[in-house]
Amino acid sequence: MGLTTEEIMELSLSLVDWDEVPGDSTVYVPGEDIETALVGIDLESPEIQLAASEGYDLALAHHPVGDDARLEFTDVLDRQVDLMTDHGVPEDAAEDAIADLRERLDHSAHASNYRHDPSVAELLDQPYMNVHLAPDEIGRRAFVAVAEDLPDDATVGDFRTALREAFPAFRDADTDIEVRLGDADAELGEVAVHHAAGTNGGASVAEAYYDHGVDTVLYIHVGADDTQQLREQYGDEKNLVITGHIASDAVGLSVFVDALEEAGVSCTCISGVGIGR
Known part of the structure; x- marks a missing residue:
């Protein structure tokens, strides 16, 4: 007997010792006796049809696309506040930093x-979740572990x-790990890995970190306008490391698969999902 979609969701939670299903994850069409799965970072209508035509028991996506996972996505943004306060950002400043993003x-979810x-x-x-x-x-904790293993005099380049x-x-991806703000030769200092919080926090979240003692922020992706805003404000005084969206997602998904x-x-x-496997 294969797994049910509920058991697969529970398996994902067990890997991080969580008890509750987060707002950005859901079962759209439940299934039982699942022995085969088509797994991708983005599985939408064409891939759902592919899974059905090829006889897969489950279409398993990473990114949310509808129903509760889309409409309740903003609930996950509370984790952005948690990550910031863990690095000394006052809660009111952290809430202000994500207010516009929230x-x-x-609005976007309401219109989708x-x-x-x-x-x-x-x-x-077609079972789909x-x-x-x-x-x-999983990926965030792994990135934090890498940062914590570095010596006190490590540079941004050493972290990369x-x-x-x-x-x-990261070695197999077509994208590279980019230093969008600062310099590879700069001292790494205190690192905030801002991942597993729904999406990146943009310029305002990075500013909150920088203004409260963090030297280097890791995002998995960032917009060009946010990068420019941070460059104008901080020059080379702070560092922003961008690991790459798909490659970074693949790190945690590989463990799940x-x-x-x-x-x-x-x-x-x-x-x-297959990058690096």
């Missing part, structure tokens, strides 16, 4: 067609090299 994402992809899966009777925050948390050496996904296969689910990886 409002923009709330949250029924599009789930309705295709329902029509095809997404698991977002737990794999990202250590990340590449630790994770095959390994756990699925150990539990008896044969996984076919597409849409970025």
